[in-house]
Amino acid sequence: MPYIVNMESLNNGNLRQRKRLFISRKTGAREREKLIYLALENECNTVVFSMNDRFFKNKNAKYIKMITNHGMQIEAGGRDFSLLLPRKLFFFNSGMFRLEQGIRKLTHHFCPTNPKTIAAVSQNANDLFTAIMQNVTPPRIFHLLPDEECENKWCACPACRAFRPCEQYIIAANTVADVLAKFDSQARLGYIDYNTEPDAAGVPPRKNMFSIGTVNNC
Numbered sequence: 001m002p003y004i005v006n007m008e009s010l011n012n013g014n015l016r017q018r019k020r021l022f023i024s025r026k027t028g029a030r031e032r033e034k035l036i037y038l039a040l041e042n043e044c045n046t047v048v049f050s051m052n053d054r055f056f057k058n059k060n061a062k063y064i065k066m067i068t069n070h071g072m073q074i075e076a077g078g079r080d081f082s083l084l085l086p087r088k089l090f091f092f093n094s095g096m097f098r099l100e101q102g103i104r105k106l107t108h109h110f111c112p113t114n115p116k117t118i119a120a121v122s123q124n125a126n127d128l129f130t131a132i133m134q135n136v137t138p139p140r141i142f143h144l145l146p147d148e149e150c151e152n153k154w155c156a157c158p159a160c161r162a163f164r165p166c167e168q169y170i171i172a173a174n175t176v177a178d179v180l181a182k183f184d185s186q187a188r189l190g191y192i193d194y195n196t197e198p199d200a201a202g203v204p205p206r207k208n209m210f211s212i213g214t215v216n217n218c
């Protein structure tokens with residue numbers, strides 16, 4: 001699927017209900033036009049682009065005019081973990097990536113308890129937010145979702161082993177939420193709830209985070 005229409009809305013004070021269309025980085029311009037038509041037919045009022053999407057660099061495409069003409073709101077983020085820790089770092093810094101059966105893995109997420117990882121993720125989140133903040137519609141909403149159908153592919157290093165995948169995900173998302181709070185105290189970061197028992201979640205999400213949906217596997 002090139003996109004997700006998210007029916008969840010955020011009922012919070014002055015935020016009007018948002019019905020979202022997520023557009024992935026790889027979606028071409030023609031496909032984007034079709035998706036925007038489809039979104040409008042389904043009464044979507046919000047489009048979500050990946051944090052380094054070309055939308056934020058090129059303002060002349062037809063699909064962007066469609067978004068503007070219909071007054072759609074812009075949000076940013078999605079399945080963006082590979083932007084927060086670029087995979088090119090793996091060659092010299094494999095310890096920042098996740099351990100699976102004794103081997104560091106390039107694919108999916110990273111080791112969220114390694115201080116070097118956290119420092120790099122904070123820096124990259126800072127750079128990504130700096131580049132796109134002005135193009136996101138206030139009150140600003142961002143999203144950080146785990147890789148699709150790999151929600152449990154997190155790290156098994158000695159430090160991470162104390163945390164379940166759902167907790168490792170929240171540790172990583174909290175790092176990004178802290179950076180976001182420095183840019184805009186009103187901004188919120190959407191995350192996926194792994195649907196654990198409330199008292200089983202040992203790592204609470206930050207106050208500027210909100211659940212945009214659930215998955216049932218932790």
Ligand SMILES: [Zn+2]
Nearest residue numbers: 111155157160
């Ligand atoms: Zn780890």
